[in-house]
Amino acid sequence: MRILTLAAVSALIAGAAMAQSTGHAGHAAPSPAPAATPIPTPAPTPVATAALKTAEGADAGTVTAFAGPKGTVLVVEGKGWPQGWHGVHLHAVARCEGPGFTSAGAHANHAEDPSPHGLLNTAGPDLGDLQNVHAGADGSAHAEVYAANPGQSVVGLSFLVHANRDDHVSQPIGGAGARIACGVFEAN
């Protein structure tokens, strides 16, 4: 019976590995997959834009809306926001009058769809609910948030930025606090 030294075992393992890789290399190269039938994918074009203003009328950035089959992607480019997290929502009235922006009304479609507020509310969300957006120390915010509003246009709605983070559960606006910036969606 042979006694294998550790070195011999290592050599055997290495040899086996080499044989394996050689075997793989010996296989015929796989033929390229047949070209898939191209699915028409037009480049997304924005359907609406909202110019955000603070209560004092200062430029607070823009929100650009892209309509998908089951909802709307909103590209948020904020500026001059206080550092930290901010609740943002679609509000039902396309009117942004400072200082409190109460002119923008409640969340979109509260009246037609009485679901409670909150993306994480077991009975929610309402149709104006969106993900929070974070602003950096320089006041800029860059995010994409998604509104699950199939077939509904954001034109005729406003985009509201709140002072605080939305907890996605509590009523009526997740504790998001004051309305600090607002923009009306205009069709592109």
Ligand SMILES: [Cu+2]
């Ligand atoms: Cu709101």
